[in-house]
Amino acid sequence: MSSPLVIFDLDGTLIDTAPDLIDSLNHTIASADLAPVTFDDLTHLVGQGARVMIKRAFELRKVKLDETETDTLFNLFVDHYRQNMPGKSQPFAGVVECLERLAAAGMTLAICTNKSEALAIPLIEALGLSGHFAAITGGDTFPVRKPDAAHIFGTIENAGGKRDHAIMVGDSINDILAAKNAGIPSIGVDFGYSDVPIASLSPSTVISHFDALTVDLVNDLLVTSKVAS
Ligand SMILES: O=C(O)COP(=O)(O)O
Numbered sequence: 279m280s281s282p283l284v285i286f287d288l289d290g291t292l293i294d295t296a297p298d299l300i301d302s303l304n305h306t307i308a309s310a311d312l313a314p315v316t317f318d319d320l321t322h323l324v325g326q327g328a329r330v331m332i333k334r335a336f337e338l339r340k341v342k343l344d345e346t347e348t349d350t351l352f353n354l355f356v357d358h359y360r361q362n363m364p365g366k367s368q369p370f371a372g373v374v375e376c377l378e379r380l381a382a383a384g385m386t387l388a389i390c391t392n393k394s395e396a397l398a399i400p401l402i403e404a405l406g407l408s409g410h411f412a413a414i415t416g417g418d419t420f421p422v423r424k425p426d427a428a429h430i431f432g433t434i435e436n437a438g439g440k441r442d443h444a445i446m447v448g449d450s451i452n453d454i455l456a457a458k459n460a461g462i463p464s465i466g467v468d469f470g471y472s473d474v475p476i477a478s479l480s481p482s483t484v485i486s487h488f489d490a491l492t493v494d495l496v497n498d499l500l501v502t503s504k505v506a507s
């Protein structure tokens with residue numbers, strides 16, 4: 279039997295990246311004289327990658343933005359974000375202990391994020407965490423991204439896992455919806471960047487700290503989902 283695969287979202291789940299996302303986004307939109315955004319704004323902007331985040335910031339400020347300008351601003355964001363990495367970003371409390379606990383139990387770990395690979399992989403490397411993961415996929419790894427199930431299926435394949443032995447851990451609608459679309463159980467974290475209460479998205483369960491993400495919880499959810507299917 280293949281080992282369980284635990285797939286983690288990155289922003290707002292594994293890593294508290296909000297301060298750096300806000301700094302780089304504000305650096306980017308300031309170049310177009312837009313007023314800076316706050317953390318509360320960010321919860322409505324983040325989730326579909328930096329390009330969409332920039333577009334949403336312009337919509338929030340009711341300023342038009344064409345595709346050419348978006349390309350320029352995306353490159354400005356990427357340069358600033360890369361230069362400041364890992365910046366203020368840190369794993370949420372209990373993350374490293376959780377990754378070690380699951381690996382010690384023979385589980386395989388992966389990251390499935392809508393952040394572009396060119397930002398996600400260097401960030402995880404800069405934080406010294408890349409050795410924990412069998413695969414890291416970004417919003418640009420495949421032709422589609424979360425909440426499309428194919429982003430999950432591609433991550434499972436890259437990690438050498440099985441679709442009926444995988445679980446998704448995330449902080450926002452893209453994660454929970456992607457899990458539902460892929461027919462796998464999900465653990466919602468309530469300390470991330472969702473603009474709605476994570477429980478309202480009906481994940482399989484909700485945790486408030488990574489200490490609650492135990493080997494038993496993963497196995498129980500995989501058994502329950504198999505019984506249900
Ligand atoms: O980069 C984003 O917009 C969100 O990324 P995430 O999928 O890791 O939450």
Ligand SMILES: [Mg+2]
Nearest residue numbers: 287289290449
């Ligand atoms: Mg997230």
